Amino acid sequence: MRALAQSPVQAPGQVYGDHRFNPGHPRLALETMQLRPAAVLIPVVDHGDEATVLLTKRSETLRNHTGQVAFPGGRVDATDPTPEYTALRETQEEIGLPDKFIDVVGRMPDYVSGSGYLISPVLSVVKPGFRLDLNPQEVDTAFEVPLRFLMDPLNHRRDSRMWNDLEWYFYEMPYDGQRIWGVTAGIIRTLYERLYA
Numbered sequence: 001m002r003a004l005a006q007s008p009v010q011a012p013g014q015v016y017g018d019h020r021f022n023p024g025h026p027r028l029a030l031e032t033m034q035l036r037p038a039a040v041l042i043p044v045v046d047h048g049d050e051a052t053v054l055l056t057k058r059s060e061t062l063r064n065h066t067g068q069v070a071f072p073g074g075r076v077d078a079t080d081p082t083p084e085y086t087a088l089r090e091t092q093e094e095i096g097l098p099d100k101f102i103d104v105v106g107r108m109p110d111y112v113s114g115s116g117y118l119i120s121p122v123l124s125v126v127k128p129g130f131r132l133d134l135n136p137q138e139v140d141t142a143f144e145v146p147l148r149f150l151m152d153p154l155n156h157r158r159d160s161r162m163w164n165d166l167e168w169y170f171y172e173m174p175y176d177g178q179r180i181w182g183v184t185a186g187i188i189r190t191l192y193e194r195l196y197a
Contacts, residue, residue: 016190021158021169035118037121039083040073041091042079042191044147045126052144052186055128056095059140071121071187072097072139083107083120095142096133101126108120108191113183116170121187137154144187145175150188151196 013132020101039079043054058068072091081088084104091097108121132142149155150173160169172181 015112016109018114018170018186019110019112020113021171021186023042034116035112036116037083037120038074038117039076039080039090039120040071040087041087041102042108042121042123042187043097043126044124045127045128045144051147051174053147053150054097054142054144054172055180055184056139057141057143059136059138068182068184069178070184073119075117076120084122087122087124090099092127094135094138096135097126097130103127106129108187108194110114111183111187111190113186115183119183119187120150121188121191125190129178143176143178145180147176149173149175150180151192153192153197156189156192 033110045052045054054072055069056072059069072094073087074090075168076083076086077089080089084107088099088102088104092099103125104122105125106123108123111119111121113119120196134140134142155173155175157172157174158169159172160167161166169183171185172179173185173188
């Protein structure tokens, strides 16, 4: 995974994101969208024989994306020097995962969300033995999902819902009572296509 992640991030002109599943949707007019930069950490926990991906469930009290499964991360601050810095800072703020357990191995292609963010997914390998300190204002819980489950395309289901009288398509990957869908599932799908397909 490390070698694959360190190959070129993105071909010129190649843009990943929700628009790939919703071509021509008026919500995603890339040429006119004012995209806000954000970054997330994809924390792959190295348990030896069984790697997992650490995910969070956002707090039910948040104003946006309430209760959704997500990677730790958030908006890029003006003082953040790199997306990697943002991803690590947000991870510390949200779940208290110490930097000493995290080895950043590369960036995945930027991902455009329907909510107007240009997200930089930062792939990392996490050493086990950490203890999390969840920020209850942002995160209700954190949990791990086997990487083999997420990288199996048989677990990538297409679904849709109506959005302003138009159908919106997305991936979902239900696991052990958690609904992994939307942008998070889209980034996981990109990871699969980039490193495993």
